[in-house]
Amino acid sequence: MEKIIKQFLSEVNKKNQNEPEFMQAVTEVAETVIPYIVTKDIYYGQNILLRMVEPERVVSFRVAWIDDNEEIQVNRGFRIEMNSAIGPYKGGLRFHPSVNMSILKFLAFEQVFKNALTTLPMGGGKGGSDFDPKGKSDTEVMRFCQSFMTELFRHIGPNKDIPAGDIGVGGREIGYLFGQYKRLKNEFSGVLTGKGVSWGGSLIRPEATGYGVVYFIDEMLKNNGDGLKNKSVVISGSGNVAQYATEKCVDMGAKVLTLSDSSGYIYDGDGINKEKLEYIMELKNDKRERISEYVKKYSKAEFHSDKKPWSVKCDIAIPCATENELNVTDAKELLKNGCKTIGEGANMPCTSDAIKLIIKNKIQYAPGKASNAGGVAVSGLEMAQNSLKYTWSREVVDGKLKEIMSDIHSSCLKYGADKDYINYVKGANIAGFVKVADAMLAQGVV
Ligand code: NDP
Ligand code: 2IT
Numbered sequence: 001m002e003k004i005i006k007q008f009l010s011e012v013n014k015k016n017q018n019e020p021e022f023m024q025a026v027t028e029v030a031e032t033v034i035p036y037i038v039t040k041d042i043y044y045g046q047n048i049l050l051r052m053v054e055p056e057r058v059v060s061f062r063v064a065w066i067d068d069n070e071e072i073q074v075n076r077g078f079r080i081e082m083n084s085a086i087g088p089y090k091g092g093l094r095f096h097p098s099v100n101m102s103i104l105k106f107l108a109f110e111q112v113f114k115n116a117l118t119t120l121p122m123g124g125g126k127g128g129s130d131f132d133p134k135g136k137s138d139t140e141v142m143r144f145c146q147s148f149m150t151e152l153f154r155h156i157g158p159n160k161d162i163p164a165g166d167i168g169v170g171g172r173e174i175g176y177l178f179g180q181y182k183r184l185k186n187e188f189s190g191v192l193t194g195k196g197v198s199w200g201g202s203l204i205r206p207e208a209t210g211y212g213v214v215y216f217i218d219e220m221l222k223n224n225g226d227g228l229k230n231k232s233v234v235i236s237g238s239g240n241v242a243q244y245a246t247e248k249c250v251d252m253g254a255k256v257l258t259l260s261d262s263s264g265y266i267y268d269g270d271g272i273n274k275e276k277l278e279y280i281m282e283l284k285n286d287k288r289e290r291i292s293e294y295v296k297k298y299s300k301a302e303f304h305s306d307k308k309p310w311s312v313k314c315d316i317a318i319p320c321a322t323e324n325e326l327n328v329t330d331a332k333e334l335l336k337n338g339c340k341t342i343g344e345g346a347n348m349p350c351t352s353d354a355i356k357l358i359i360k361n362k363i364q365y366a367p368g369k370a371s372n373a374g375g376v377a378v379s380g381l382e383m384a385q386n387s388l389k390y391t392w393s394r395e396v397v398d399g400k401l402k403e404i405m406s407d408i409h410s411s412c413l414k415y416g417a418d419k420d421y422i423n424y425v426k427g428a429n430i431a432g433f434v435k436v437a438d439a440m441l442a443q444g445v446v
């Protein structure tokens with residue numbers, strides 16, 4: 001078996017040199033899905049995984065724009081259209097200086113499996129730019145978004161490819177992107193999700209990823225006869241996903257001890273309650289300041305500069321910042337301090353070595369493609385509402401989100417429950433694969 005997996009990975013690697021994040025995502029899937037494929041006659045010999053690692057289409061383009069000093073700036077824009085077997089391409093846009101082909105291909109690849117798990121008809125894609133919104137004025141961000149969309153608009157559409165937000169792309173950016181698309185096409189359509197509620201957005205979409213990851217963790221705990229009440233939680237990041245994961249943890253009776261950004265983490269031993277979270281939301285979303293400001297207002301809290309929060313003792317860890325932010329040393333630290341559950345809010349935040357160690361120690365671990373699927377799931381519900389030209393209430397959308405997270409948990413159990421351990425990585429990868437592979441087989445070699 002190991003030989004077959006190695007052979008497959010070496011073939012993929014030959015064509016995707018210098019793409020370490022993409023190869024990391026493919027390796028994780030290959031290691032869990034190939035052993036399943038070889039036991040199934042319908043999949044074996046069809047080269048389905050080899051087809052799935054090849055994007056259906058990749059677009060790379062120049063984004064030129066003029067900054068506030070009237071200097072011409074040039075960024076690179078991308079859209080990876082990975083797989084459309086079960087629906088139009090769907091996935092976020094990331095604006096961050098680290099964005100490159102490898103990072104977007106790993107995100108697009110994961111998105112294919114994640115979207116399949118939601119049970120909604122969405123294929124997988126991802127895009128973005130190496131543009132850094134940090135420190136830019138609103139008008140600079142607007143000019144960049146307009147220039148970006150002036151090329152992207154010809155590749156997307158409400159039945160073709162529907163982008164949304166990700167790191168560096170929130171409500172403000174989606175607004176500017178939508179405005180430019182509408183102007184270029186002269187049509188009001190559901191071409192993006194994460195829109196404002198008064199212009200086609202869905203209630204609960206901003207909250208969905210953070211709420212969803214906590215609902216998923218609750219499912220894992222319930223499966224063990226446990227719950228979130230009185231649990232201590234360590235969260236990284238302080239953006240969209242981290243904020244709403246914090247809110248839901250507090251709502252469900254857990255105590256959130258940390259949040260972070262790329263300059264360090266804050267520790268609040270009394271717990272980050274609703275009032276403190278409101279302050280953080282204002283700090284990060286309106287003022288766009290650093291998390292270190294928190295300790296100026298709440299003097300009992302500590303700021304640890306240039307450090308990650310994984311050495312803080314906790315029951316549950318929820319990484320919500322970025323890929324590979326939790327390595328094997330961090331995992332050892334969490335295990336040593338008695339952490340029993342890890343649920344990924346971010347995409348691929350744990351390194352492969354960290355995952356191997358976590359699984360070896362048999363603690364509960366949910367990979368992002370299962371546990372952070374709530375965001376894209378509510379994006380799918382936003383698309384459904386746009387098609388119906390109707391809006392559902394908060395309660396209706398939240399109820400559907402809960403049900404979807406619970407269904408994803410059941411799918412993971414179906415394919416990942418071994419004798420004495422539930423391997424959610426295996427469960428999520430095989431469940432996602434089966435849905436996409438069946439559609440690909442039905443549609444022939446295309
Ligand atoms: P935001 O831009 O709102 O927030 C990102 C947060 O992560 C910030 O606190 C940021 O700190 C921190 N961060 C980003 N890059 C790094 C880095 N290289 N090192 C340390 N910290 C970093 O993004 P989101 O909250 O939307 O996204 C967070 C994660 O969740 C990403 O992995 C994303 O792909 C994933 N995700 C998001 C979904 C969504 O609906 N938004 C859906 C599913 C997954 P700083 O401000 O200092 O950069
Ligand atoms: O990684 C993700 O799932 C997202 N950034 C959300 C994608 C979406 O289309 O809502």
